[in-house]
Amino acid sequence: MPNDFDTPIERRGTGSNKWSRHPADVLPLWVADLDFAVAPAIVAAMQERLRHPVFGYAAAGQRLRERVVLHCAARYGWSIAAEDVVFLPGVEPGFNMALKALARPGDGVVVNTPVYRPILEAPGHWNLRRVDLPLTLDGCGQPGIDADALDAALAQAAVYLLCNPHNPTGKVFRRDELVALAQACARHDTWIVSDEIHCDLTFDGRDHVPIASLDAEVARRTVTLMAASKTYNIAGLKTAFAIVPDADLRRRFEASRLGMVDSVNLFGLVATEAALEHGEAWRADLIAYLAANRDHLHDRLHTRLPGVRTTRPEATFLAWLDCSQMDLRPDPQSFFVDRARVALSAGSEFGDTHRSWVRLNFGCPRATLDDAIERMAAALDDR
Ligand SMILES: Cc1ncc(COP(=O)(O)O)c(C=O)c1O
The missing domain is CATH 3.40.640.10 (Type I PLP-dependent aspartate aminotransferase-like (Major domain))
Structure with a gap:
């Protein structure tokens, strides 16, 4: 059976750092862990x-x-x-x-x-x-x-x-x-x-x-x-x-x-x-899923959030988004968490000169990623 990366897994209430930091209506796409079940051989x-x-x-x-x-x-x-x-x-x-x-x-x-x-x-x-x-x-x-x-x-x-x-x-x-x-x-x-x-x-x-x-x-x-x-x-x-x-x-x-x-x-x-x-077969499936998520994110950002500039990462499940063209106040991370209910990592965490950037973790089911993109796009449309 192929590995299922599509079905969302409820992680609230499991002691997850990613899923416990923000209120329940916020989608967390910040800290770098995956929302996927661990390979059966490891379990x-x-x-x-x-x-x-x-x-x-x-x-x-x-x-x-x-x-x-x-x-x-x-x-x-x-x-x-x-x-x-x-x-x-x-x-x-x-x-x-x-x-x-x-x-x-x-x-x-x-x-x-x-x-x-x-x-x-x-x-x-x-x-x-x-x-x-x-x-x-x-x-x-x-x-x-x-x-x-x-x-x-x-x-x-x-x-x-x-x-x-x-x-x-x-x-x-x-x-x-x-x-x-x-x-x-x-x-x-x-x-x-x-x-x-x-x-x-x-x-x-x-x-x-x-x-x-x-x-x-x-x-x-x-x-x-x-x-x-x-x-x-x-x-x-x-x-x-x-x-x-x-x-x-x-x-x-x-x-x-x-x-x-x-x-x-x-x-x-x-x-x-x-x-x-x-783990190798599981890893190969994961890489294929993540690469497809990466490409999907890239394309959807292009059409739904054209003000965001980004490239396709060559590795990781992290996308680095330049929001400097959009003047999001007080900063892009706060804007998206407050207005879109999507938690990303603030660019300022990665250095003082990157306050207008955010990092998005796309290591999640495609449906979660789409939900986040639509929330972010709607928040920008409503500005
Ligand atoms: C580049 C990099 N190094 C280290 C870590 C943390 O590693 P550990 O949890 O093994 O200390 C991370 C976690 O996101 C990371 O991205």
């Missing part, structure tokens, strides 16, 4: 584990580590060893640990703005200086990186905190772009911390290239952060992993747990293993 693995009645502290077993190794080889052509993998309760703790491990107070950390708020905020947690490297937009609105600006930014930094695929723009860095980034980091002797949580959500046959997979020299200076959480909708199980091939770097990384980043959720480990072992 079955968790149910099987539930049959054992003890839920003490968990540790990732060799089988799971080997599964990550296989996954990296099969999906990205990246050869890693089981001991390179460090399990963590999240990618966000992972990039904070890495910054703590690699930089000293006052050092610079390059980030590509606009970007996911916890990435913007992480340097500040460790008294590091954030060095913004704004993404450029080409004539078609596609984001990129200016080589001179990159060099200038890296000259002031100890770490490049990369987000690939990029949240919120959905950009997938191409191999040639990553080579240029890695060469620039080598020239400036800059560490790379690469948040690749959206790695398995690429569209249109695009490959995800982990920057550390380029060559051994890049791997030596890189902490890669991944998870099954976004792709398989298991973010609430709080499980992610770092891949750190260099043993010294891995020791430094491990040493920065600082009593705050503890062991990993038992069920998260079970679910991650099941996702990587049995």
Whole structure:
């Protein structure tokens, strides 16, 4: 039976962050989780584990580590060893640990703005200086990186905190772009911390290239952060992993747990293993559904909300919408939540210069997406 992504699932009253923040008449298309049922193979693995009645502290077993190794080889052509993998309760703790491990107070950390708020905020947690490297937009609105600006930014930094695929723009860095980034980091002797949580959500046959997979020299200076959480909708199980091939770097990384980043959720480990072992067919269906939602959203915005400018994201289930032509007061996020009863993420979360943008999560049944688009269009018509 094909996976059913069309039938809405009632999530109110289930402890969902996405569905409990706003009043009941508001459609939530903000925080990045999917409104889809988790793959049956993952649920079955968790149910099987539930049959054992003890839920003490968990540790990732060799089988799971080997599964990550296989996954990296099969999906990205990246050869890693089981001991390179460090399990963590999240990618966000992972990039904070890495910054703590690699930089000293006052050092610079390059980030590509606009970007996911916890990435913007992480340097500040460790008294590091954030060095913004704004993404450029080409004539078609596609984001990129200016080589001179990159060099200038890296000259002031100890770490490049990369987000690939990029949240919120959905950009997938191409191999040639990553080579240029890695060469620039080598020239400036800059560490790379690469948040690749959206790695398995690429569209249109695009490959995800982990920057550390380029060559051994890049791997030596890189902490890669991944998870099954976004792709398989298991973010609430709080499980992610770092891949750190260099043993010294891995020791430094491990040493920065600082009593705050503890062991990993038992069920998260079970679910991650099941996702990587049995999830591929489900993932393929998901990608097809999300790509169709993306295209549908793009077309409907064009006809129903022509004032909104956007591009088709190359990955993720997040659309980045430029509302600057419409002068929505007091800001687009407040306008849409108050007048359309649709909750989006405010552009200001992703950087000060993006207050007239919003991020829309299209990881929902098509009917929910259509409802949101119609509500937004009607609110604009009524202005
Ligand atoms: C780019 C990016 N990194 C990290 C996270 C959070 O990861 P975790 O829940 O594993 O800390 C998100 C969640 O939306 C994200 O989009």
